[in-house]
Amino acid sequence: MNSRAERPNRREPTMADPLDTVTEAARSRLVDTLLADGAITSPAVEAAFRRVPRHLFTPSGVSVVAAYADDVVVTRRGPDGYATSSISAPWLQAAMLHAAHLQPGARVLEVGSGGYNAALIAEVVGPHGMVTSIDIDPAVIAHARTALDTAGYPHVAAVHADADEGWAAAAPYDAIIVTVETSDIPPAWTDQLAPDGVLVTPLRMRGHTRCLTLVRDGVHLVATNALVCGFVPMQGAGAAPVRQHQLRGDDVTVFVDDPVTEALDLRALPAALDGPRHDAWSPVTTPPGIPFDTLHLWLASQPHPHGLLAVDRQRAADLAPQNWGACPALLTADSIAYLATRQLDDTTWQFGAHGYGPRATTLTSRMLDLIAAWDRRHRHPPGPHIAVYPTDTAPSPTNHLRLLIPRPHTTIAITWTSNGQPA
Ligand SMILES: C[S@@+](CC[C@H](N)C(=O)[O-])C[C@H]1O[C@@H](n2cnc3c(N)ncnc32)[C@H](O)[C@@H]1O
Incomplete structure (x- = not known):
């Protein structure tokens, strides 16, 4: 393929290449914006955004401006025209990287691939870390593989797999970062999460999706943070359209x-x-x-x-x-x-x-x-307490301020408290 003609934002950079200068300037502006907006709050995440060339992960025809906007880039659409895959917005990727508390050397599973976010994770966990990125769409995995290799991340594993099964071969994970909307937590995720691991996932609750940071509390998971977000819907075994x-x-x-x-x-x-x-x-x-x-x-x-x-x-x-x-x-x-x-x-x-x-x-x-x-x-923080229970351990609805949402694998409990006490 003539990469120069067909993929103008995909040329191999050289020191003298004006495109290289343009993309670096655009990347630098994006990072400055993310810092100014408070989306990036750690040096490790800042360094990752400064290093990973986002334009190498976008489809052909996407301009450098669009590649480095703080916005979603849709990469695939279904027959109905709705997006089935995208590169998530940088502000949200930054928030999820922070939420996962990634340390150098961490083992991470990314659910929902594309390559860019996996490369960001690889930068944060460093050479002693391990990143596996899975996707149900073989075309997404093929694209991610090529882009990861081109961008200098051949050590990141891109695997064709259904989220419902996770990826046991590389478990346990210090963090699982889910980048596709789910309405349930499949047992594979909790089974493959290390005892003190963090699961960051967009969870749909009565139609409202929040990116939850979930940690273990005995047999169930509790959310330590909930961020408004939107993601493409889950396909495969865990698909549960509204x-x-x-x-x-x-x-x-x-x-x-x-x-x-x-x-x-x-x-x-x-x-x-x-x-x-x-x-x-x-x-x-x-x-x-x-x-x-x-x-x-x-x-x-x-x-x-x-x-x-x-x-x-x-x-x-x-x-x-x-x-x-x-x-x-x-x-x-x-x-x-x-x-x-x-x-x-x-x-x-x-x-x-x-x-x-x-x-x-x-x-x-x-x-x-x-x-x-x-x-x-x-109205004011801390907001509701959100927990996810394996179905057989779900609590009873003891008061009218606890909503239980039953899903096939888990029950989501949303409890509203006032000053830390049930209101
Ligand atoms: C928002 S995109 C992922 C974005 C990516 N993490 C990035 O670099 O920004 C969501 C992906 O989830 C994938 N997906 C949907 N259902 C899935 C499933 N059951 N198992 C694995 N991947 C799935 C889609 O094919 C899509 O590529």
């Missing part, structure tokens, strides 16, 4: 991700949207630009049936949800209430709820109560 209900064709969809809500017959719900919208506003407000992701998780943590509403901004503007892509909603068989916000002035946004259907008033008022409770007790 169930979708179209309420107004493709324009309004509700996503359902737990057995309680899945048991609800939602066939009457689309008719609710033909009626008037009921609005209710809360005294709780927020300044612009301040994240309130714990409010989303708090609304999802209720025993009440819950869904995530996705609304086409152009074709269904009348619904005006707080979040057009994924807005928390309380559901009954014939009614829905979802989170809303409105701007009161330059510094104040007000929370509220919009509802449709015969039970709209009850549901919106329930949502306002929940917003008030979040504001009083859960």
Whole structure:
């Protein structure tokens, strides 16, 4: 292949090569941005980002600018056009590297490959460490292998395997870094994790995905950190797509991700949207630009049936949800209430709820109560306690502030506390 013509960002660098200067300058700018944003907080992670040439891992045709933007680069799409593989955004890769507490000499399994992140890990763990990167897509592994070799990482293993099985041959691992969205923790991961190892994984809980840093606490895992994130969905044995209900064709969809809500017959719900919208506003407000992701998780943590509403901004503007892509909603068989916000002035946004259907008033008022409770007790750190139990050791739902989400291999428990005590 003529790499110069077909892959303009893939040339072998030489000292005199102007492309080399361009990519190094772009890489340097990216690292400076990640440092300024607080995404990189350790010298080891900074050194890794400064060394690994990200453009060597992007598909042909991706510009140097795009290769070194603090953004996702999609590398493969399925027949439906949705991304099945990507190079994750650098800020998130940096966060996950920090979360994994990687030390020189560590043994690491990366689940979901592409090569770039595996090379970053290899830099952090150094010459005495060991990195194995697995992917279910043989084309991803073939690409990762070539790019890793080209970039100078022939010692990183790229293996075609399903995440569900992990990779026992190189276990135990001091860290397992999962870079694909999962709704469960397969036993292979905990079996292959060293006793004091760290599992960093994007875990979907009632549709809300958080990148959890999980460590062992007896037979179960506890999260020491939870970061809002998004990843391509798991394929293979652990695939568990979220169930979708179209309420107004493709324009309004509700996503359902737990057995309680899945048991609800939602066939009457689309008719609710033909009626008037009921609005209710809360005294709780927020300044612009301040994240309130714990409010989303708090609304999802209720025993009440819950869904995530996705609304086409152009074709269904009348619904005006707080979040057009994924807005928390309380559901009954014939009614829905979802989170809303409105701007009161330059510094104040007000929370509220919009509802449709015969039970709209009850549901919106329930949502306002929940917003008030979040504001009083859960708005500020530490946020919820999240633990993952092997199914046969799951705790009982002892109080109404503990949500249990049963999955095939584990039960996820989300417990809300106030000042460290169950609220
Ligand atoms: C976001 S990409 C990985 C990004 C990569 N770690 C990087 O360098 O940025 C997620 C990958 O997970 C893979 N994947 C999906 N389901 C999988 C499974 N069951 N087992 C292994 N890999 C899987 C996809 O093929 C995709 O390449």
